[in-house]
Amino acid sequence: MKKIFQYLFLLTGGSLIFSSCNDFLDREPLDSVTPDNFFFTENDLAAYAVKHYNFTTHSGFNAGIWKNDNATDNQAATDYDNKWIPGQWKVKEAFDNPASNDPWHFAAIREANYFLETVVPRFEKGEIEGTEANIKHYIGEMYFLRAKNYLSKLEAFGDFPIIKTTLPDEAEPLTAASKREPRYKVARFILEDLDRAIGLLTNNISGGKNRITKNAALLLKSRAALLEASWLTYHRGTALVPGGPGWPGKAEDLEGFNIDTEIAFFLKEAKAAAKEVIGNAALVQNTAKDCMDETVKTDDDKYKMSNPYFAQFSANSLEGYSEILLWRSYNLLEYKVVHSAPAYIRFGGNTGFTRQFVESFLCRDGKPIYATSQYKGDESLLDVRKNRDLRLQLFMMTPSETLSPIIMNGAPDLLPDVPQLLEINEKRCVTGYQVRKGLSDNWYRDGNTAIEGCPVYRVAEAYLNYIEADCIEHNGTSIGSEAAGYWGDLRERAGLPRDYTVTVDNTDLARELDWAVYSGGKQVSPLLYNIRRERRCELVAEGLRMMDLKRWRALDKVQHFVIEGVNLWESDLKDKYMKDGKNLLVQEGTEGQTSNVSSYANSGKYLCPYRAVKTNNLMYDAGYSWCEAHYLNPIAITHFRITASNPNDLSTSIIYQNPGWPTVANEGPLGIK
Template sequence: MKLKYILPVLISAFSMTSCNDFLDREPLDNITPEAFFWSESDLAAYTIKQYSFTTHDGWNLGTWKNDNDTDNQVTGSFNSRWVPGEWRVNESFSTRGDDPWNFDKIRNLNYFLEIAVPRWKNGEINGTETNIKHYIGEAYFMRAWQYLSKLQTLGDFPIVRNTLPDEQQALTEASYRRPRNEVARFIISDLDSAIMLMNNSPVGGKNRITRNAALLVKSRAALFEASWETYHKGTNRVPGGPGWPGASTAYLKDYTINIDSEISYFLDEAMKAAEEVADNVSLTMNNFGEKLDNPYYAQFAAENMEGYEEILLWRAYDMEYKEKHSAGYYLQRGGGNSGFTRDFVETFLCEDGLPIYASSKYVGDNTIADVKANRDFRLQLFMKEPGELLSELSDVDTFGYPDILAKQEVRAVTGYCLRKGMPHTWYRDGDYCVEGSHVFRAVEAYLNYIEASCMKNGGSSIDSKADSYWKAIRERVGLPVNYQQTVAATDLVKEKDWAVYSGGQPVSKLLYNIRRERRCELMEEGFRMNDLKRWRALDQVKNYQVEGFKLWGSMQHEYVDNQGNSTLIPEGTEGKTANVSSQKNSFYLRPYQIIKTSNLVYDGYNWCDAHYLSPIAMQHFRITATDPENGETSVIYQNPGWPLKANAGAIGY
């Protein structure tokens, strides 16, 4: 059997279609190296087809749903990663794009670089030198982007720099997994090439990747690996750790690593890259107004994001070309099958810079208005409140009490509803939204630098540059710039945030508050799960109950029918199907404690260490094994804690 699932032969550079193709206007096909890659327009067309960023798409909340299934946000149904034994090894994936062990994009990018780079160096490509270099830089960027996804999902991974023949031996040897620190160094190297070649004013503006975006991603990748190696050190999830599966292979059995040296290298790289972005890109101003009259809010909901300096890459939509989405519609219509958790909402400071348990400004949580009162402006701005206008173009469309009883598609799952990205236009129908979708924001560079600086100093302090970045972030949202006041008032025992911990042990109060800042600033933007994994902040998650707003109290009286009868049916009501959790368990809505029968998360979320990394599907072991029926004979090794057996959960659970 040929290894068609690993490195397929490139039939056509544009045979693959994607809902995330930026600026995709007309299809191109029948591409051959003899006829193509001779002009800058050829390079531009090819590289943009390799874009694979998560942006608004389809009938859902778009990117604003990407923190679902974490301790920040939840959806109406649970994710199997919170039930040890339910997340299982696949035999294969029905869709190639769903398989993390997929080389399609990598193969396409290697193909491009093998042809375009020599032609560029030989002066054979027609066009402007600046543009030619930029598009080649994009290819290096996108290869790094693909590898970063592999690193975050699978850890150790094959490093493939060239296109390969469709021959068993060559493809089998190319399947050798390399230790994750080498993969991370490869990512950094590709991003350095991109940074060297790219500029910040490409044709197409910030709808195309820029040099600043490459610097930002370099800081992200380096910080991810530095923190992973720091907090997972001494486990089988780090090269050289006890039980690391790479040591069982012939090609890695003698592998050695100075992990402290690697951590130091990645922290330095993260700080250098982040500093260059943060020193040259200003944060968008916050005038503390509501919605689109406030640039800080508008940068998430504008149709044209080009003028917002902080936005480093974004996707444009256009009805004329049928480029549209439904994110704004679902933000306006109830909860969009999502909602913030109580623990996340309680993480936000009061406006005096103190945690809710230490501040006289905290009003309580009997109503949503109370919850938002006197709090960090980000909570006030980005969480909906009953009575507010859903569109500035209408004076009749207002947000009522969260519809926690709606059909799942639009349900307000926790009662705490998302508002970040909600548009100016009032959408009476879905699939008509044309607001832009941002991909990268410069504030992440500020946050990356602050965290790396604190880690570099053992969690006890940050340098003067990190100090200035943190003050800039706090000043923008109206918090006192003296973050040490927050640190001093923090009681880690009273903090419910999972990120208090790494490896089951509390971190310093300073480092925790840096993590708090990151959590609050990047809300709804899809960072949370990767952050929790790299911090190893999930070890202590056991029987964790997701809670939302305080339903049982003054807010329960809002849920009545036309006759004034309550529409709430608590769990355990005899002869009726429950639609909310019971106050016998908690005064707060528990979205996963409504129905007990066949409910695997009724008793809460649970974590197992194997889930820090995803399993590799069995088909990849079979096609690289000397005996296809025995995965142990493959050159690939399975991730720690996962069996070599299809449809089986993590070992020991």
């Protein structure tokens, strides 16, 4: 069992059991594990399953998961993502490392299929040694992992082949199996696998919440169902929905399809799964909610590691936090499985909250910043946090706060008195608004030695899923009492009034900078928008923002959008970067000097991280812009060649390209110059 526990520290997966190639459906021989010598004990099943965990967690020399909302309107890195400049994201001929880079890759699905078609019959015949409950649990984990991998395909491509078995190494069956199925069928298949998993999994397994549990499966089911319900709702009438104008699939694949029936089904499933997991796992307490001061003093222990709401993101062990459904453990002394997230966060970590995100947080009276006298403005970073939603106060740093209780060489461990805008890229606080989520009391200056646990799933998402699904069911105009109660629980924990109507009644959509004000280029209701606001503020830096924006179709109106950070030129910051009587901030356009920040004259008072240098910078003038094709990934050309009856004529392939994308390598979306 020690080997299995070691794998638990490798939750993000590491190397897979099989080698991999990229022909057809990854048809490499199963040469590392064979039915003759494996899958006969529960330990075999446990080890195989955990080896295939591929969750996104902290690893390597970076800020870990706390950077995963970079390249959205929530957070920004030093380098921009070319996907925001139409024409720069291009179709690939093939990926250099398909196993890790090509989202069309089938290896993980094939390996799950291999497990299930081998193990399930053996279990039914009583041929596997071990406790029945444990054997069932590990089978449930593989159903979960197959569903999770399919969910990633659904997010990336929409329509996708549904493969339930391993296939012979023969061209004809492999090609036939490559046929894409309409996305709603893929989503239903995901839910079927998760239902199987839920029926087999327990919440009490050796390894605790470091292993997949029934609660984790319920949450993933809720997420998957809401994804499909909202996608069909907001993308209907486009080529990105089966049967929509320009959809590239075949009409015979849509027999019996009714989009309203599908939306209703997925909404119902999303709510039911969310409600069940909410009943199983309680929210943790935020002890800062009783603070009546303007600003929570976040370096006080009672608001930091003694506050369960803050500590559940940064404690060494997350096992005891009821809200955490799945987490990754680290171990320095025995297994040398570590990360460096907090070491990077304390400097800036090549990320930073955007002004657009920071301004979406409400004031403590439940009103937006433009509708209340409680907002103190942004002429100092401390002012920005005063009287605000506690999630902003807890998870955004202010200069000079205590980072850890360690005294080193007679000096306290403090954040510098200004944001590190001029640090090297990997350590820079990109926007001036510094992420604080995940920072514990442990002392880190450098090195890859952090052992703080990494959250993967938590029950708060289920609350958000239920509320949103309920509002969509009510056409965006109202919610039921149960949803209102769940929303009140989240708001109260964040130091806001339970009554959401205080916020809705004071919301002016025209004054909101949030892209999620829109779906398909049209404003949503103030109620639905504030449910989206709640989701945005509760899931600070947890990597779900881009998925949300895509499924809401919230990006249609994003054109030449300039990402902004702190008020740099009309605040107390502008004169704090002095050294030897010289200001280290060099504005863009300064003659004879290499600039390092945007200029007041060209970009205004707010720091614009992508307007510090104009030369060879496409983002300087373009800003963030979107095109419809980018809602789904293009399929690499190699997949058309190997599934075509005539490799020189890609139109003979059994698969089709996603709407708006060509079947020509190194080309951007059609119609984009």
